[in-house]
Amino acid sequence: MIGLWRHRLRARAEAANLSRQARIADDAGQQAAQRLGRSDVDRPDGPLLWLHLAPDGRASAAADLVARLEIPCSLLLTRSDPTVDALFPDDTLCQNLPVDDDRAVDAFLDHWRPDACVWLGGTWSPVLLSATRERNCFTLALDAIPAQPELRRPRWRTGAKRADLAAFDHILTRTQADVARLVAHGADPDIIETPGLLEAAPPPLPCNDADWNALSAALAARPVWLAVDVPADEIDVVLAAHERASRLAHRLLLILVPEDPATGAGLLARIEAAGGHATLRSRDDEPSFECQVFIADTADEAGLWYRLAPIAFMGNTLSGQGAGRNPFEAARLGAVVVHGPATNGFTGIYGALGRARGCVAVRQPGDLGGEIERLLAPDRAAEIAHNAWGVATDGAEATDRALALIEDALGDAGGPR
Structure with missing residues (x-):
């Protein structure tokens, strides 16, 4: 006493x-x-x-x-x-x-x-x-x-x-x-x-089952990766990373979720002007065989994209200008988390994932393409995703x-x- x-x-x-x-x-x-x-x-x-x-x-x-x-x-x-x-x-x-x-x-x-x-x-x-x-x-x-x-x-x-x-x-x-x-x-x-x-993880994000079934069928066996909540100053880095990774997997599809959905039409015109093929989600178009970039310019569909893509790059982690998204969103739905050095308000979560070997850290913007390329190997991606899921659901x-x-x-x- x-x-x-x-x-x-x-x-x-x-x-x-x-x-x-x-x-x-x-x-x-x-x-x-x-x-x-x-x-x-x-x-x-x-x-x-x-x-x-x-x-x-x-x-x-x-x-x-x-x-x-x-x-x-x-x-x-x-x-x-x-x-x-x-x-x-x-x-x-x-x-x-x-x-x-x-x-x-x-x-x-x-x-x-x-x-x-x-x-x-x-x-x-x-x-x-x-x-x-x-x-x-x-x-x-x-x-x-x-x-x-x-x-x-x-x-x-x-x-x-x-x-x-x-x-x-x-x-x-x-x-x-x-x-x-x-x-x-x-x-x-x-x-x-x-x-x-x-x-410290939110509940799994929902998605529309009909949309998931339709897009899964349209993508068939195509390799897919996701870049979510990407700000304007990271778009070039993401597109360059996709171009590099596509040399290894020529049918690779990028699901690109811009931070501002209103920029979708401008991104489409920009990609097509450079000779690429892109599709807008807001037009209800499904990605064709020739489509290289599927621009997801709609709100509140992150749960759908995480379920479709086994690899998810978390936007705003290279520039560090915005809030970014909670990486547990992706980890809980089985996607490999890829991020840059600017972890913003989720430093503790990224740290926990890193200690468990449940994410991939990109130190320089130019390294993103190489990491996506390496993650296209199913065994490597599966192990990292498994480690991340364990941390996210603990x-x-x-x-x-x-x-x-x-x-x-x-x-x-x-x-x-």
Whole structure:
């Protein structure tokens, strides 16, 4: 208990400093007020889900979890990094986590009255979590992986950690080794499950079955590759890569999805002026035997293209000018992910794929054609796609289990509190 006592003293000192800052009527003062549990935003009626994203929590996994919730509720998000707010719905109530002081905690919980608390990642707050559970709010820890060095510390120094984990109703973690560490920190072994970490992948993108059947028949046994979400300054690179790869496979078809669908007609004219053969998706034309580039100038059909092409180059990863697309979209549907050095907001996902040998990285624009050429060997592409699929679907069980627990808790909450 000495560790918890020292934790409370530090939190009390931090609260005193924040109280002085909160008297200033500016953005800094408002942020300080939130850290003291105060908010000028009213609590909405109905069930309220409170999601806390710890510094080591994965924002993309949290956003995907929220997107898959099927029960109506309001979302309160607390986080240390406000830049993650853009990943969540526009009506999300974004606030700072209160300092772990009794008064700030009481003010926060009195105002928001959450029906369920989901804590993603470590860096737990013992005073806040204990008070949350005392108010009959369901508490769930996801991706709960305590740092192993903590176990070598004296027991009094882990007092705060033990108080943290004793406050949860349910804990989901990765392995039995993580369970042992959690129990050593005070968690009840009966409430811990090991479905893995939350997946950071969106559900598989849908496609129209009739369109898939028609295009599959039209393509027959032709080799196909895809370049998706390609900005204007990467078009030349993609077309040059296709020309090089076509020397090895003369029937190779490129499905080209421009970042701006309105540029489709211009791309068609440009390719034909250079002596090539192209077709526009927006005209409902199917690629003929002579077609070299199928310009997919329509919206919301990425799921169809990933299913048709075993190789997918992710646009915006060479120039890095736009947001790009989540590479798990392609990986979940069996396509080999090819990307450049500019991984934008998906650096963690590309890193996970790279470590599993589940993607192909292109360092220079001129290397793209050679990589596509090499991936035309079925055995090589199949191995990479298999590795990527394993990474993209890892944690699906954890997400499904978390959703079931959260929806049960919110369903029991009923109306306004």
